[in-house]
Amino acid sequence: MPILTRIRKWTLGLSLVLAAPVLAFADVTPTVAAAADLKFALEEVNTQFKADTGKEIRLVFGSSGNFFRQISEGAPFQLYLSADEGYVQQLNTAGKTVDEGTLYALGRIVLMVPHGSTLKADVQLKDLRAALADGRIKKFAIANPEHAPYGLRAEEALKHAGLWDAVKDKLVLGENVVQAAQFATSGNAQGGIIAYSLALAPDVSKLGEYALIPAEWHEPLRQRMVLLKGADETTQAFYRYVQEPAARNIMRKYGFVLPNEEKAQ
Template identity: 65%
Template sequence: MDIDIEVVCKTASRGVAMLRRFIRIGLACLAWASASVGAQTPPTVAAASDLKFALEEVAAQFRRDTGHELRLVFGSSGHFYAQILQGAPFQMFMSADEDFVFKLADAGKTRDRGRLYALGRIGILVPQGSPLKADGQLRDVAAALRDGRLQRFAIANPEHAPYGARAKEALQHAGLWSALQPHLVYGENISQAAQFVTSGAAQAGIVALSLARAPSVARRGQFELIPESWHQPLRQRMVLMKDAPPALEAFYDYLMRPPAQAIMSRYGFELPKE
């Protein structure tokens, strides 16, 4: 049987090249897998969305001071509460309503009953060019309902967002809740409600002071506080989960220290006395 040496050589050459390619791919995959196993995901903080701007600054300062990297996830406190009950992998919870922390503690999900870290405030925000005024007594909202200037008014969903629940209480105090029903647009959290206002999708809304203090929000609208006697206090409490790592223990304590407190105060949070 005649054997074509050239064909055999070419075939062998292709086989060797393919084998080398497989080896390279295998080594690359092994290196990727090793890196993935070795890499550590930063510990996760589930935080109420009113904290977005303030907590991002605090976490950045914490990283500069300690070298610890954190993962911040923002949303409504009620949603985080439900997710943690179902086993969501959050290792620290910063709620805008301390009752959610107490419920988690009663359910055995936390180390203890947590610590009060701030008192929040709400106010009315109107975007640039709105026909409404930033009137903390909400008199212009009432007038706008009568004369047709108000089409859409934004608040966070009071069913699961503490800032939405307090907005509802304030509107009830002002006698406007029923009349506003056809005009309400609900954000999933207070940050989304603020976005509705700053984008012009709503002529006004009730948002957190801490969001209104952020430069990106302040330059897009006018804000005025609503009297705190019009609603229940926003007692904001944080707590560590049972599996919280040392980095989060350090952050938990750091939040009560002067560098963090200065940032929180600048965003309008009243600092706790306890």
């Protein structure tokens, strides 16, 4: 299958999931709001959860900031997995949650470039610096820093490298980090900064190459989840399951640093 066709199929499939209206769900299956970087990892966790327990939840993916706003306004989610624990803490202060929740992962970011790009992926972003200077970079993708934690960390890393001023006018902003990954791998941009967990997913990794950006270049991506008030037994079971070995093994496979394993970062 041609690469362009695969990109279109991947983009269409993710767009349908990410654009699903929250209020359109009329059945009793509990709905879970999950940060977009979890797209592939959490779907795999959910498949295993259903196989192991016979229970079913519905996953909706998007930017953590947008979900924070929706939950604050009363959206009927039962569990929220955020890429930034600050949003969970604010919801807890506002009385929207059962408790303070729990840290479930630490995320990482990568420079991702599509096959055939004039940009090379390297850890220190040396070729990105050169490409910005010599005009090879026309467009560069990140998630919107205003409401997507992975976009904010991308901005921090670019500032740390001294590249923000040179790249900011060339940015194409994804509504969330999955959309940023679509832009970064489609060939419409020369590359982008996306979640490590997405770069490791087969549907994405086959479209390009990546380099893991040093963790010290940005604030930690401390990802916290929390049960929202009114969460049913199935949702509570899924919340517990995400913390169990089967789910942790899946999360680890997608590059997440797990609680109590921070030294592995």
